[in-house]
Amino acid sequence: MKKRVIKAISDEIAEDFVLEKPKDLSFGHYATPLAFSLAKIHKKSPMIIADEVCERFVDSDIFESTTAIKGFINFKVSDTFLDTVATDALKDEENFAKASHDASILLEYVSANPTGPLHIGHARGAVFGDSLYRIGKHLGYKIESEYYVNDAGNQIDLLGLSLFLSGQEQFSDVKVEWPEEFYRGEYINDLAQEAEKEFGKEIFLDKENMSKLALWGKDKMLELISQNLSDANITFDNYVSEKSLYTKWDATLQKLQKSGALYEKDGKQWLRSSEVGDEKDRVAVREDGRPTYLAGDIIYHDNKYERGYDHYINIWGADHHGYIARVKAAIHFLGHDEKKLEVLLAQMVSLLKGGEPYKMSKRAGNFILMSDVVDEIGSDALRFIFLSKKSDTHLEFDVDMFKQQDSSNPIFYVQYAHARINQIFVNSGKKPEDVFDVQLEALDEDSKNLLFTSLLLPEVLEDAFSSRALQKLPEYLKSLAALYHQFYNKHKIVGVENEDSLLKVSAMAAVSLRTGLKLMGIEAKYKM
RNA sequence: GUCCUCGUAGCUCAGCUGGAUAGAGCACUCGAUUCCUAAUCGAGAGGUCACGCGUUCGAAUCGCGUCGAGGACACCA
Numbered sequence: 001m002k003k004r005v006i007k008a009i010s011d012e013i014a015e016d017f018v019l020e021k022p023k024d025l026s027f028g029h030y031a032t033p034l035a036f037s038l039a040k041i042h043k044k045s046p047m048i049i050a051d052e053v054c055e056r057f058v059d060s061d062i063f064e065s066t067t068a069i070k071g072f073i074n075f076k077v078s079d080t081f082l083d084t085v086a087t088d089a090l091k092d093e094e095n096f097a098k099a100s101h102d103a104s105i106l107l108e109y110v111s112a113n114p115t116g117p118l119h120i121g122h123a124r125g126a127v128f129g130d131s132l133y134r135i136g137k138h139l140g141y142k143i144e145s146e147y148y149v150n151d152a153g154n155q156i157d158l159l160g161l162s163l164f165l166s167g168q169e170q171f172s173d174v175k176v177e178w179p180e181e182f183y184r185g186e187y188i189n190d191l192a193q194e195a196e197k198e199f200g201k202e203i204f205l206d207k208e209n210m211s212k213l214a215l216w217g218k219d220k221m222l223e224l225i226s227q228n229l230s231d232a233n234i235t236f237d238n239y240v241s242e243k244s245l246y247t248k249w250d251a252t253l254q255k256l257q258k259s260g261a262l263y264e265k266d267g268k269q270w271l272r273s274s275e276v277g278d279e280k281d282r283v284a285v286r287e288d289g290r291p292t293y294l295a296g297d298i299i300y301h302d303n304k305y306e307r308g309y310d311h312y313i314n315i316w317g318a319d320h321h322g323y324i325a326r327v328k329a330a331i332h333f334l335g336h337d338e339k340k341l342e343v344l345l346a347q348m349v350s351l352l353k354g355g356e357p358y359k360m361s362k363r364a365g366n367f368i369l370m371s372d373v374v375d376e377i378g379s380d381a382l383r384f385i386f387l388s389k390k391s392d393t394h395l396e397f398d399v400d401m402f403k404q405q406d407s408s409n410p411i412f413y414v415q416y417a418h419a420r421i422n423q424i425f426v427n428s429g430k431k432p433e434d435v436f437d438v439q440l441e442a443l444d445e446d447s448k449n450l451l452f453t454s455l456l457l458p459e460v461l462e463d464a465f466s467s468r469a470l471q472k473l474p475e476y477l478k479s480l481a482a483l484y485h486q487f488y489n490k491h492k493i494v495g496v497e498n499e500d501s502l503l504k505v506s507a508m509a510a511v512s513l514r515t516g517l518k519l520m521g522i523e524a525k526y527k528m
Numbered sequence: 529g530u531c532c533u534c535g536u537a538g539c540u541c542a543g544c545u546g547g548a549u550a551g552a553g554c555a556c557u558c559g560a561u562u563c564c565u566a567a568u569c570g571a572g573a574g575g576u577c578a579c580g581c582g583u584u585c586g587a588a589u590c591g592c593g594u595c596g597a598g599g600a601c602a603c604c605a
Binding site for chain 1 (some may be wrong): 530531532533534540541542545547548549550552553554555560563564565566567568569570585586597598599600601602603604605
């Protein structure tokens, strides 16, 4: 809708202009402060300029009226225009609010270590990434999602050690000395029991078996993680193994050496990251020749860039922010454009329950498990709350709020509006497609505002995606639902003279509600 | 100490690429149901946009500074 409006205006106005929403819908549907900037150039009063501009739109089909108020030029779209846009949307719901961006994007997110179940902090990045993916796809981007699996290095060794020790403790008489660092949490004990069933208790006798346990445990954990994810409606296009990338380490190392990115000091290989924005140089290869964790990310990002996407997005936990500069530095030294990589940070989450801090799971080793929260409030509510807030700010919420079956629970409120519309169709004995071709008539202001707002979804999606501010979508859905509830309370629909028109408006609202929900990874309810 | 993310109504947060009278939800008070789901709606009250200076016709929004909160500063991942 906005695109058509912009076109109509630029047909009459040569200058670039900003199209925005008026503070108050009673001014109009769209507005531009163009007259202020023109006033500066032409040394004329903005009010007079605005009046002159308005006159050019007197004969427009798209605009019912164009008025100048305090220098702002306000456009009110016509009923026929809204009707046309709505009819198109209704007849082709699948493609409603789609766009034709064609840039390719590689989106990496979650990438949690496969050494334990996902916790609530992971969940935020996971939900955000998944919805960004859904919206991007909808807008036409060639977007792929990827999970980078840290299946090499210390963490995995530690997992093997933890399993081994837990097994010894449970299945042998050996007295176990736990080192300072290991994975605690009962899930380790459970996993050790599973290992005992699969391999027998002998496996815990020989230290040689630790790496076998590590690999086996890693796969089990990965299964668990992908189960946690799919319980929240999240799937990935690709899983990339860190370990498998290491076959390319020598080649990558040579590339870095060639570009002069490395130097030797104290027997270690250092990356000159401080030359390109990092606070200090970083060790890439230790004295004993083992690469550091950074090496994995260097190979991985080289690999990403070699696959040739237009843009790369990583969603990381906020605690990794210090890591951005060194990865970008490495990308730079590898001869790639580091500006194509965008790192979004998912900030911490504090959970409350009934005003008290949410109980940590002993099973997980004093983390709040994602699966516990999903079990408690459901995937829909979890997704809605996480998407309702900017991803890069701290978030605190109380799970009890999302168990309420009334308007204090936003997801419930939105679902209820959608179910209500469906129920109205049931009561009218008609199906939405019966009213697609109805010509809207005698629309009062409320119906018109509802229809107009329903048709804003495409621009909301564009805005939300391009600014990576997904909270705009749930915000919009809440306001659309509110508008529908108001409309419903004020107007009888079934049995009135212009029933078909009101039904068509309702159908359009439903399309926007369920399309928006779908992009949030939430299924719309038809009956409640 | 350096670097992130912030500071907006009692609470949780929008608004921030400068624009019209600073918003929503919750909580609170009052009201609406012979009629499509009252699981809803309406009305009311609630503000030094942390503070100061600057840029501008115009600042919650941009810049600088101060204060305050949380986080990150590995040869761990």
